Amino acid sequence: MPNIIVIHGPNLHLLGKREPEVYGKLTLDDINARLEALARELGAQLRIEQRNGEGEIVTLIGETMDWADAVVINPAAYTHTSVAIRDAIAATGLPAIEVHLSNIHKREEFRHKSLIAGVAVGQIAGFGCESYLLGLRAACSIYTNSSRS
Numbered sequence: 001m002p003n004i005i006v007i008h009g010p011n012l013h014l015l016g017k018r019e020p021e022v023y024g025k026l027t028l029d030d031i032n033a034r035l036e037a038l039a040r041e042l043g044a045q046l047r048i049e050q051r052n053g054e055g056e057i058v059t060l061i062g063e064t065m066d067w068a069d070a071v072v073i074n075p076a077a078y079t080h081t082s083v084a085i086r087d088a089i090a091a092t093g094l095p096a097i098e099v100h101l102s103n104i105h106k107r108e109e110f111r112h113k114s115l116i117a118g119v120a121v122g123q124i125a126g127f128g129c130e131s132y133l134l135g136l137r138a139a140c141s142i143y144t145n146s147s148r149s
């Protein structure tokens with residue numbers, strides 16, 4: 001059974017109220033409940049955390065690296081700025097899946113660049129809550145495929 005850490009970055013605790021035309025009407029609790037339901041179906045163990053601070057996310061990644069088999073992360077605004085989070089993910093050596101509710105490539109220019117993408121297995125963007133669920137499925141199949149080989 002894979003252990004998967006799901007990390008929500010800054011301002012994602014405001015989902016539901018925050019620019020619903022961009023991010024949808026689901027709250028973070030709604031998304032987390034869907035993740036937990038899918039994890040039960042897929043036989044994965046989840047730890048789900050939300051942090052607003054860049055350093056807090058770096059610390060969290062370091063603390064969970066011995067427990068986790070994979071990371072599903074929506075780095076939110078830090079996607080576009082954070083060398084520290086990129087380095088933390090690289091340091092773990094864990095497969096990471098970058099997820100975004102919105103399609104960052106269709107939005108403002110400054111959102112087109114992800115500093116995280118270069119250390120992630122892949123990026124899933126633009127499917128709302130489904131981006132997280134697809135990210136969790138990807139993390140589980142990476143785990144299954146690597147433990148078979």
Ligand code: DQA
Nearest residue numbers: 074075076077100101102111
């Ligand atoms: C986001 C996209 C980021 O550009 C933005 O700063 C966020 C959320 C998304 O999920 O679509 O906070 O990561």
